Amino acid sequence: MKKCISSPLKLIAAGACLCGILHTFPASALPPGFQVYFNDAQHSSPNGIDTACAEFIGTANETVAGAFYSIQRTVIVNALIDAATRLGTENVRIITDAGNRNSTGCQRLEAAGITVIDETCDGWQDAALESHNKFCVIDGVKVWTGSYNITDSDSVYNNNNALAIDCPQLAQEYLAEFNLMWGAASGPPGDCLFSSHKTPHSTHEFTCNGVDLELYFSPTKEAYPNRAMDVILNIMQQATSSLYFDMFAFTSVSLANGLITADDRGLTVMGVMDNQQASYSSSQYDNLIAAGLDVKLDNEVTPHGNFLHHKFLVADYAGTNPIVVTGSYNWSNAAQWNNDENSLIIHDAEIAYLYYEEFYRSYFGRNPDNAKPSIDIQVNQPVFSGGSFMRVTTRITNPDISRGLDEYIILDLGSAFGDNQYFFWPDWTTAVDYERQYLGADAVLDQEIFNFILPYPLASGGPFTIWAALLDPTTNTLAGDYDSIQFSFE
Numbered sequence: 001m002k003k004c005i006s007s008p009l010k011l012i013a014a015g016a017c018l019c020g021i022l023h024t025f026p027a028s029a030l031p032p033g034f035q036v037y038f039n040d041a042q043h044s045s046p047n048g049i050d051t052a053c054a055e056f057i058g059t060a061n062e063t064v065a066g067a068f069y070s071i072q073r074t075v076i077v078n079a080l081i082d083a084a085t086r087l088g089t090e091n092v093r094i095i096t097d098a099g100n101r102n103s104t105g106c107q108r109l110e111a112a113g114i115t116v117i118d119e120t121c122d123g124w125q126d127a128a129l130e131s132h133n134k135f136c137v138i139d140g141v142k143v144w145t146g147s148y149n150i151t152d153s154d155s156v157y158n159n160n161n162a163l164a165i166d167c168p169q170l171a172q173e174y175l176a177e178f179n180l181m182w183g184a185a186s187g188p189p190g191d192c193l194f195s196s197h198k199t200p201h202s203t204h205e206f207t208c209n210g211v212d213l214e215l216y217f218s219p220t221k222e223a224y225p226n227r228a229m230d231v232i233l234n235i236m237q238q239a240t241s242s243l244y245f246d247m248f249a250f251t252s253v254s255l256a257n258g259l260i261t262a263d264d265r266g267l268t269v270m271g272v273m274d275n276q277q278a279s280y281s282s283s284q285y286d287n288l289i290a291a292g293l294d295v296k297l298d299n300e301v302t303p304h305g306n307f308l309h310h311k312f313l314v315a316d317y318a319g320t321n322p323i324v325v326t327g328s329y330n331w332s333n334a335a336q337w338n339n340d341e342n343s344l345i346i347h348d349a350e351i352a353y354l355y356y357e358e359f360y361r362s363y364f365g366r367n368p369d370n371a372k373p374s375i376d377i378q379v380n381q382p383v384f385s386g387g388s389f390m391r392v393t394t395r396i397t398n399p400d401i402s403r404g405l406d407e408y409i410i411l412d413l414g415s416a417f418g419d420n421q422y423f424f425w426p427d428w429t430t431a432v433d434y435e436r437q438y439l440g441a442d443a444v445l446d447q448e449i450f451n452f453i454l455p456y457p458l459a460s461g462g463p464f465t466i467w468a469a470l471l472d473p474t475t476n477t478l479a480g481d482y483d484s485i486q487f488s489f490e
Contacts, residue, residue, distance in 0.1 A: 030350055032209045033166035035421070038358050039148070039155065049148055049162055052157040053136075054079035056164050060087060060138045063186075065178045067095040067133035067340070069118075069328070071105035072151040081112045089113035090188075095181055097131040098124075105150070117182065119340070121192035129195050132339040134162075134328050137175045142166040145344055147311045148250070158309040159246070159298070159362060161326060161355070163344070167208035170215065173201065174308050174342070177217050181340065194340055195219055214345035218329060228329055229336045230344040232313065233258045235323055235345070239315040242268040243388055244359040246310035249277045249330035256284035260291045272362045274308040275299040284331075301365050308362060314355045322352035 030036065039049040049074050058065060061273040064083050071077065071094070083113045084092040089112070096106055098118040106116050119131045135145040146162030154160050165171075180198045183190030193199075206213045211441040216228040229252060234257035236243060243262055250256070250273055271288070275297035278285035298308035313325040313469050329335045329343040346352070465486050 024115065030354075031211045031348060033142075034209070034211065034348075034351065035164040036351060037146075037148075037162045037164075037356050038354075039158075039160050048155060049160060050075050050150070052164070053144060053148070053150060053162065056138065056142075056144050057083055057136065059142075061137045062087065062091065064092045064138060065175055065182075066093070067131065067178055067181065068136070068150050069097045069130065069132050069134055070100040070103060070149045070151050071096055071109065071138050073105070073155050076150045077105045077108050080109060082112065084112055084114050085342070089115070090186075093178070093182060095131060095133070095178065097128065099127070102238050107342075115188065117189050117192065119181075119192075119194040120199055121183070121189060122181075122194040124194055126338075128334065128338055130334070130339045131194060132328050132335070133340055133343050135174055135178075137171050137178060140175050141168040141171050143171045143174045145328075145342060147309050147328065149309075151308070154309060157306040159307070160309050161312060161358065165208065167206065167213075169206045170208055170213060173203060173206070173215055176201065177342070179486040195338060196236070211351075212347040214347075215300075215344075216343045218335055218339065218341040218343070227336065228341070229254060229331075231345070232325055232343070235313070235315050235325065236262050239267055239323075241316050241319050242314075243270075244268075244314045244317070244356060245271040246273075246308060246359055247271065247331055247341065248274045248307060248309050248311055249332045249335075250284050251280075251282040251332040251334075252336070253287075255331045256287050259288065259293060263291065263293055269293055270363060272296040272298055272301070272308060272359070272361075276307065277366065281432055296363060298362065310358075310362070312355055312358075314352055316360060317349075317352040317356040321347065322349045323347055324352050324355045326355070 014111075026240055035052070037049045037052050037458075054075045058078065060083050064080065064087070065082070080092060080094070092114050094114055094116045096103075096116055096118050098120050099117075100106070101118050109116055119129060134148055135143060135148075137143050142162050142165060144162060146160065148154050148160040177198075179185050180193050183192040196219050198217075198307040201215075201217060204214050204216060206215065214231070216231055218228050220227045233254055236255070239262060243259060245259075259269050259271070271293070273283075273285055273295060277283060278297055285295065285297070311327060311330050313323075315323040315325075324346040325343060326346070327341065327343040329341040335341050365410075465484055
């Protein structure tokens with residue numbers, strides 16, 4: 001299968017009805033100030049999510065405020081110590097969870113003179129309460145957040161996501177939450193406030209470089225509006241086409257019912273859950289399966305013994321209001337009522353597509369060759385006699401069952417027919433006026449067979465090239481790998 005974009009496929013993108021772009025969503029295609037990271041739990045990378053986090057910390061010029069559930073990864077601990085050396089130990093403040101307080105990472109930070117606190121600073125001794133955030137604010141202007149704990153296991157074994165966002169308004173709101181827990185805006189800790197002792201935030205909506213964001217911290221008392229669980233449930237209720245989720249811990253009956261109701265309304269609802277968490281009696285996995293939802297356990301896809309540690313939802317990724325929900329917030333009662341958590345909601349098509357692709361990998365398998373649909377093409381019985389005839393067979397593997405696909409058959413005749421080089425099935429028109437074969441909403445096809453007759457006289461019998469490509473009709477982008485083959489008319 002070819003991995004690069006070749007000129008016949010660029011012609012597809014040149015069509016007036018196709019927006020003129022083939023999105024691959026590299027970092028440069030994201031909104032300004034946004035970076036998105038996913039780690040491959042099967043293949044450790046020297047330039048992975050841990051390196052990205054360390055480099056993010058390394059950009060600090062004034063202050064670092066990090067709230068990390070667990071602290072262990074050497075490259076990140078080194079980055080924090082380096083920041084303290086450059087900026088002064090008083091300007092690097094760290095919050096962790098009491099259960100992880102004695103980690104080697106925390107010990108190294110304190111040995112370097114960095115102050116580290118946990119929820120016992122507020123008098124909490126309840127083992128059921130966790131300081132579960134995974135965020136870091138740099139210079140009060142940019143923030144790192146997501147599901148990623150800065151540990152060895154989350155760096156190379158467990159599936160995780162993270163974002164680095166350069167947005168002063170958002171960063172200031174994260175910093176305000178940090179300062180509530182720290183009990184001071186700078187310097188030594190003051191009157192610490194954790195869990196339900198904190199005052200809920202009143203500002204939740206932001207616009208950063210044209211992207212609308214929402215931010216919610218937990219826990220929030222029942223008497224207050226804008227609880228994270230209610231906001232996520234509302235997103236489920238307002239979705240119009242699809243909901244995809246990857247979730248580590250899922251015990252919330254309310255959110256399970258939200259998915260079941262969406263499925264009953266006819267939405268595509270699919271998910272992947274961590275198999276160990278799903279084995280607990282409080283998990284909603286059995287209830288979702290009993291309701292007929294399409295939910296897999298991560299070890300069904302790739303048996304590896306590690307955690308699917310994501311906590312994200314993608315709503316209507318191909319619609320007019322695509323949404324991603326991510327952060328530290330598991331869909332659990334502990335996250336809602338006890339733990340210190342953050343939930344970030346992102347309204348952006350390109351970021352939603354990235355998270356949809358990560359869901360797709362977790363659902364269908366993490367082999368890069370199987371991450372998207374692919375197509376193979378064969379040419380049979382090419383006969384060169386007046387009107388040239390050929391039979392083309394295409395086979396589609398790993399179809400995207402959530403959306404229809406457009407299949408393009410493109411014939412490259414070179415210079416064999418005048419000045420026109422590329423032709424599109426079925427009427428073989430040139431330029432941008434061409435037809436395409438819509439494969440249907442299911443797009444679960446083993447093969448398609450097309451019989452082609454070329455009414456044009458050819459200067460030779462070949463060799464010629466025929467291409468097959470799959471496109472997503474909702475985003476007008478390549479939906480997977482493409483294929484090509486050379487043939488000659490007899």
